[in-house]
Amino acid sequence: xxxxxxxxxxxxxxxxxxxxxxxxxxxxxxxxxxxxxxxxxxxxxxxxxxxxxxxxxxxxxxxxxxxxxxxxxxxxxxxxxxxxxxxxxxxxxxxxxxxxxxxxxxxxxxxxxxxxxxxxxxxxxxxxxxxxxxxxx
Numbered sequence: 001x002x003x004x005x006x007x008x009x010x011x012x013x014x015x016x017x018x019x020x021x022x023x024x025x026x027x028x029x030x031x032x033x034x035x036x037x038x039x040x041x042x043x044x045x046x047x048x049x050x051x052x053x054x055x056x057x058x059x060x061x062x063x064x065x066x067x068x069x070x071x072x073x074x075x076x077x078x079x080x081x082x083x084x085x086x087x088x089x090x091x092x093x094x095x096x097x098x099x100x101x102x103x104x105x106x107x108x109x110x111x112x113x114x115x116x117x118x119x120x121x122x123x124x125x126x127x128x129x130x131x132x133x134x135x136x137x
Contacts, residue, residue, distance in 0.1 A: 001070075004031065004032050005039070007031065007035075007105070008113055009021050009024045009027070010024070011023065011024040011025070011081040015035075015040045015118070016062065016128045017035065017036075017037060017039055018037040019035045019036065019037060019038065019039040019040070019041070019105050020039075020040050020041070020070045020082045021040075021042075021043060021076070022040075022041070022042050022044065023039045023041065023043040023044040023063075024043060025043075025084055026043040026044060026045070026046045026047065026063070026127055027041060027043040027046075027047050027048075027049070027089045028047070028048045028049065029049045029084070030049055030050045030051035030052070030053065030074070031051045031079065031127075032051055032052040032053075032113065033049050033050075033052070033054075033055075033128065034053070034054045034055065035055045035059075036056045036057030036058065036059065036084065036136055037057045037058075038057050038058045038059070039055055039057060039058060039059040039060070039061050040059075040060045040061070041058075041060075041061045042061065042062045042064055042093070043058075043063055044063050044065055044071075044126075045063035045064055045065045045071045045072055045073050045090065046063055046073035046074070047063055047073065047075075047076075048075045048076070049062055049076045049077075050076055050078035050079070050096070051078050051079070051081070052078060052079045052134075053062075053076050053077075053078070053079065053080055053081070053082075053125075054077050054080075054081040054082065054134075055076075055081075055082045056082055056083050056084030056085070056086065057084050058084055059082055059084065059085065059087070059088070060086075060087045060088070061074055061076075061087075061088040062074070062087070062088065062089055062090055063090050063091075063116065064090055065089060065090050069081070070089065070091065071090050071091070072090040072091025072092075073090075073091065074090065074091070074092055074093075075092075075093040075095075076088075076098035077093070077094055077095045077097070077098065077112060078096045078097070078100070079096060079097045079132075079133075079134055080094045080096060080097060080098045080100070081099045081100065081134065082096075082100045082105070082115060083099075083100055083101045083102030083103070083104060083117070084102045084105060084108065085102055085103045086100055086101075086102065086104040086105070086121075086128065087104070087105050087106065088100075088106045089105075089106060089107040092106050092107065092108065092110075093109045093110070094106065094109075094110045095109070095110055095111045095112030095113065095114070096112040096113070097112055097113045097127065097132040097133070097134065098112055098113065098114050098116065098127075099114075099115045099127065100116050100121060101115070101117025101118070101124075102119060103115070103117075103119070103122060104116065104117045104119065105118075105119040105120050106120070106121040107120050107121075108120065110123065111123065113127050113132045114126055115127055115128060115131075118131065
């Protein structure tokens with residue numbers, strides 16, 4: 001993580017890494033976070049991203065859903081990983097070290113140290129200590 005710097009975020013505008021945040025005043029982002037290109041974060045009701053979180057490209061994170069009128073803060077725990085094209089809905093917490101597989105629809109909490117995926121996302125199995133560490137041992 002040598003040389004990692006917090007990205008410059010302007011509300012409603014693409015970052016230098018081609019991802020976008022609306023309501024950026026309600027976003028907290030930890031050190032070493034990596035967000036893939038073309039991802040979208042709506043932080044109107046709060047989004048908290050822990051240290052060393054990885055979010056794949058084309059992901060959507062919503063603290064507000066106008067379709068079903070759900071609202072609530074989203075929390076992505078330290079070292080969790082969200083696969084490409086996944087959607088995180090309002091009020092959801094993804095636990096520390098958890099892995100969410102690509103193209104998942106997360107509408108309920110995911111506990112720490114598990115692999116989850118699907119539509120809707122479901123816990124598949126616990127992670128081994130090596131998997132949970134994500135190469136950070």
